[in-house]
Amino acid sequence: MLRLPEFSYFQPTTIAEAVALKDAHGDRAMFVSGGTDLYPNMKRRQQEPRVVISLAKVDQLNAIEMRDGGIHLGAKLTLTSLASDQRLQAGWPAFAHAASSIATPLLRNMGTLGGNLCLDTRCNYYDQSYPWRKALGFCMKKDGDTCWVAPSSAKCWAVQSSDLAPVVAALGGRIELVGPKGARTLAAEAFYNDDGIRYLNKEPGELVTGLWLPEIAGARSSYIKVAQRGSFDFPVLGVAAWARFDQQQKIAELRLVLGAIAPAPRLVPDLDKLLIGRSLDDRQAIAAAAEVAWRLARPLDNTDQAFSWRKSVVKPYVERALLGLAAR
Amino acid sequence: MSEGHRIIGRNLRKIDAIDKVTGRTRYADDVVLPRMLYCKLLRSPVAHANIKRIDLSGALAQEGVVAAISGETMPTAYGILPVSEDEHALCIDKVRFIGDPVAAVAAETEHAAELALDAIELELEPLETIGSVEKAINTPEPRIHPGNRRGNIHKLVSLEFGDIEQAFAEADHVEEGLFHYGGNTHLAMEQHAAVADWSPDGRLTLWSSTQTPHYVHRVLAKVLDLPAAQVRVIATPNGGGFGGKTDPFNHELAVCKLAMLTGRPVKICLTREEVFYCHRGRHATLIQARTAVKRDGTITGMHFRTLLDGGAYGSYGVASTFYTGALQTVTYEVPHYRFDGGRLFTNKPPCGPKRGHGTPQPRFALEIQLDRIAAALRIDPADLRLQQIQPANSLTSNYLRIGSIGLAKCIKTVVEASGWRERYGKLERGRGLGLACSSYLSGAGLPIYWNEMPHSAATVKLDRGGGVTVFCGSTDVGQGSDSVLAFVVAEELGIDPYQIRVVTADTDLTPVDLGSYSSRVTVMTGHATRQAAAAARERVRSGVAEKLAVSGEQITFADGKVRVAEKGIELAFAEAVAIAEARHGTIVTSGSYKPPETAGKFKGAGVGPSPAYSYSAGIVEVEVDEQTGFVTPIKVWMAHDIGQAINRSAVIGQVEGSVYMGLGEALMEEMVYREKRNLVHKIPSMLEYKSLTSLEMCEVETFLIEDPDPNGPYGAKEVGQGPLLPMPPAIANAVYDAVGVRVDMVPVTPSRVMAALDAAARGKAPRHGPERMPQVSWPEPTRVTPPWAGGDGHAQRPGSGKQAS
C-alpha cells in the first residue's frame, strides 16, 4: 500500500501555540485538521511537509454560537456536525446541505470545516501517485514546470473542489484568521485566489479559526452539487444561490456562485439588472441569468466528466439552483 | 427446497460467512511469516521503449534493501495461453505500457523498498506509442512484440456457418450498426497480494490471491526452472476476482525469485494503482453488426465484426477474440452466421477476461439491434425474441450443444413482473423500460492447455469420529464455491454441511481443479464432488449392510443419521463410518469430471462449447434527465435460468452482484488513457474510476427459473456471469424508450446522452456512437456447414464448397 513519509508531528493545545509553531517551522510545516485531504496527498507526495501541526487538541476551534447577527462556526467542527446542526439546517440550509453532500459518512466524521475551506485544489494530473506524476515529468503545481491541462499557460488551473466554498461565498460569509500578526477576517470571496497553486489569499502563517455567516431576514439559499455519484465524489460543478426577498417575494439582493470549475469559486457578475425586482416565476429572467453564468464558466479537462458537458449543464443547474430559492 | 433433496435448493448461509464478517478470513495480505521481506516493483514510466540500461546499485546501497533484481534473472517467457507466451516476469528488452514491471526490490520494510525504487537508474529509448485500435492496424512498425507475425495485429479470425450472402439476400429488412463497448476493469475489493517462501531443501511455497492456482503452479515451475513437485501454490481466499486474478502475474514470480535469492520469505501487496496496471479486464471493443430478418422478424442471418483493443500482451486475448463471436447463436436461432474478429496490440495495460469474458460486447450490439428491428417492424421487443428462441437439446449453427433453455420463461417472467405490456412505450417522456437477454457458459469445454486429464477432481475423506473432509483444487473467490462443495457432500451423505471441513486450492493437498473462471466451478467440481461423496456413502452403506445383515437399499442417509427404517435401527453418522472403516479400512474416495466432447471440429471450435448454458432476461426502468443526460436506474427485474439452484440465496447474491457490475459498466466504468499524454491511465484510483456505490444501486427483483440441465450436477448451471450481460443493452434500450435516442456506446454517460439528444435536435440521426470501422484485410473465412444443413462439424475444404471428410 501507499505509505506516509516520515514527518515530525506536533499537537498544540491553543491557537496561539499552533500559530507560533507554524511561525517557527515556516514553509516546512502544515496544519492538519481531519487529515482527509492532507494525508492522502502526503502519501502521493503531492504535499510534503516535514512538520505537521495537528489541531486535534485545540479545543478553542470547536465553538458554535450565535454572534454579531449571525453564526460563528469553529474551524474544527466536523462536517457531520455541520450537516446535522439544527440551527444551520433552519437558517442556512444550503450550507448544511452542502456539508452533508461531501464525501462519505466516514470522511465527514473526520473532515472539518477549516480543512474543507482550505482544501487543496484538484486536478487529475496532480491527484496521482508519485510514480504516475514522474512518468509525465510532473507538473507546475508540484515538482515540474509544465501545465498538462493547458501547456501554454503560465497559471495552474487546478480546481477548487470544496463544496462549502461556493456556498460560503454566496452566503456572504467571513473567514476568521489568526496569524503571527494577529487576528483578522476576510470576506469568503476574497479568501480564494484564482490560481491553482496559490489558491488562498491567506498568509502562510495564518490559521483559519472559524467562519461567520450573517443571518439576514427574508434571505434564502440553495446549493446543487453535480457529481456522478451520490457518495465519494467531488463536485464537477457546484451552484450556490442566495437571495433576499422583499415582502412581495421579489428578489431584493442576490448572489450566485459557481464552484468546481476554476481554481476559485466564481461569483457570477452582472445579475442585478436581470434579477433584482423579479420574482422566481419570471422564467425568462432566470434563463437570462443562467446564460450569463454559462458564459462565465470555462471548465477544463482536469476533472471527472467531459469538460464540454460540464459547461453545457451550467444553464440547467443554475436555473434549478435559482428555482430552489422558492419559499418552502 | 427442491424435490427429493435435503440441502440442494435451500437458502443456506455460506460456510465461510462467519469468518468473513468477523474478520477471521485470512487473505494473502494477512499472511505474515518470520523474517519476512517486502517487495516493491519498479514499473515503466514510458508507454513504449527499448530498455538501454538498468542499474540497480543505487537501490542496493539503500538502507534496509536486501536484494534487487531485473529481467535477466527470469529469462523464460510465459503467458496463460500456450499460443501467446509473450510475457516476462520483469521486462528484458523493452517496456510496453506505463506500469510494465522492470525491476523488483526486497527490503526490510515496505517503505524502504519503495524509497529504493527511486534510486534505480533506468535508461529507456522511447518508441512510437500505439494508442488505439486504428493506429495499431495502420502502424505495423514499431512492433510492440517484435516476433509478432502481422505488425501490431495480434490475431485475426474469420468463421462462416452457412451462407451469409444468401441470408442477407433473402432478408426483408437488414439492421446494420456500429457500436463501441468501453474497456473496464474488475475492481475487486482486494488488491492482489502474494507471499513466497523458499526452504533450504529446495521447496517453494507461494500464497497468492489467485483464481487459478494450478496455472500459476505451472508457470512458476517453468519460469523459475523448478520441478513442479517442488512448488506449492496456495490460493488464499480471494477478496473478489471477476477474472482479474486468472493470469500468472509478474509480482508472483518476482517474490518467488527474491525468496529464492535471499532465503527469506518475501511479500508484496499491490497498490490500487498497480491493480489497474495488472488489469486483464474487459477489452474495449468496436463492433460492426449486421442482422438480417424476415418481415415477421425471423432472423435469417447475422454478421458480426469485432476489433478488440488488447493492450500490451496476449493474456487470454485469443480466447477473448473468439468469445466476441461465440455466443451470438445460443439465445435465438441464427441459421447463417459469420464472424470476423481481430485483436490489436496497443501500449496499454493488457486486457483479458472479465465477468462475461468477451461476450458482453457483442451482446450489447445484438440486443440493441433487436430493439431497433422490433421498432422498425412494429413488433414488441419481447415477442420478437420469444418467437425465435433456440430450441432445447439442439446444436446451434456454430456447433454449440444446447441442453436446457429456460429463456422463454425468463422473458415471460420479467415481462409480467415489470408490467411491460402495459407500460413499455407508454411511459411519460423521460421514463423508459428496456429489455435484453443473454446466455453464458457453465464452464469452458476445453482447458487452457491441451491435455486429456480431468478438469476437476475432488477427494472425500471420512473419519471414524464422523468428521468429513472434502479436498478440491477449486478457489473460493467470494462466489461461494467452498460452500458448494460442502452442500454437495452434505446432500450425498445426509449430514449437516457446517460439519464438513473444506480444504481447497492448495496444490500440495488438493486434486487439480483448473480454477475459478468461465463459471465452471459449480458444474465441474459439483460433478466431481458428488461422485466422490456418493462413493464414500456407498462404502459406508456396504459396511453397515454387512454388519447389520440388511440389504443396502434399506439403508438411508439423512439428518446426520444412518437408518434402517424397517428394523427400527438408527446409527449416528460417526458410528456408521466406524463400522464401515472396520470393514473397508480408511474411507477416502475421489471423483473427477471432464466436459463432454465438443461438437465442432473446425479450427476455433474450442471456444464457446460448454456442458450447459445459463440464460437471463432483464428489464430495467430508467429515468433520463433530458437537460443533463443523467440516467438513473429505478428498478431491475432479472430472471435467470439456473437449471437448479444449489443454494438459492447464494444464487440470488450472484444475480444481484452481476446486475450491479453490469450497471456500473453500462453507466460509468471505463478505463481511460490520455492518448496525447504518453498514454497515462487517466484515473487509476477507486475515487475517479467510477463504479456504483450503494446510493446508485437500485432495487433488483430476482427470479430464479429452474429448468434442470442434464449436464449439470442436480441440473445446476452457472450464475456468476450471465446476469451481467443484459444490463448494458437494457440500459441503452431503456434510454431509447425514455427519450427516443440511441447511445450505441458503453458507458452511457451523461455527455453521450446529451450528444444523442443534440443530434436529434439538429435533425440528424438520433444517435451517438462510433461512425467508422477501420479497414482490415480479413482472412478468408473458415467455412463450416451448419448442422441443420447436414454438416458434421468439420470445416469445408478451402475452395471446394463441400464438407471435408
Ligand SMILES: Cc1cc2nc3c(=O)[nH]c(=O)nc-3n(C[C@H](O)[C@H](O)[C@H](O)COP(=O)(O)OP(=O)(O)OC[C@H]3O[C@@H](n4cnc5c(N)ncnc54)[C@H](O)[C@@H]3O)c2cc1C
Ligand atoms: C474520497 C474523498 C472524497 C472527498 N469528497 C469531497 C467532496 O465531495 N467535497 C469536498 O468538499 N471535499 C471532499 N473531500 C475532501 C475532504 O475530505 C474534505 O474537504 C474535508 O472537509 C477536509 O477537511 P480535513 O479536516 O480532513 O482537512 P485536512 O486534510 O486536515 O486539511 C486540508 C488542508 O487544509 C489545511 N488546513 C486544515 N485546517 C486548517 C486550518 N484551521 N487553518 C488553516 N489551514 C488548515 C491543511 O493544512 C490542508 O492543506 C474528499 C476527500 C476524500 C478522501
Ligand code: SF4
Ligand atoms: S492545472 Fe496544470 S499545473 Fe495545475 S495541477 Fe493541473 S496540470 Fe498541474
